[in-house]
Amino acid sequence: MRTLSEKETSLVRLAVYEGVDTIVDRVWTDFKVCQTQLTPLQLNRFNEFEDLLYTFLEELVEDHGVLQSEYE
Numbered sequence: 664m665r666t667l668s669e670k671e672t673s674l675v676r677l678a679v680y681e682g683v684d685t686i687v688d689r690v691w692t693d694f695k696v697c698q699t700q701l702t703p704l705q706l707n708r709f710n711e712f713e714d715l716l717y718t719f720l721e722e723l724v725e726d727h728g729v730l731q732s733e734y735e
Contacts, residue, residue: 672724679720687713 690696698706 675724676721679724680717683713683717683720686716 691698701709
């Protein structure tokens with residue numbers, strides 16, 4: 664196992680962002696949520712959820728940011 668380099672960490676963060684974006688898109692689609700019909704409070708809470716999810720995943724990568732040198 665080795666520690667991630669700065670470039671690898673940036674790429675992982677980008678992947679986390681794209682993953683969160685995909686999750687959010689699926690929530691909108693699967694639950695048939697129309698953003699224009701949400702109240703400002705509901706939209707704010709959803710945005711907070713999205714931010715928390717991103718922060719959690721980013722911290723997870725920072726805390727456990729290691730790569731295996733070979734795949735098992």
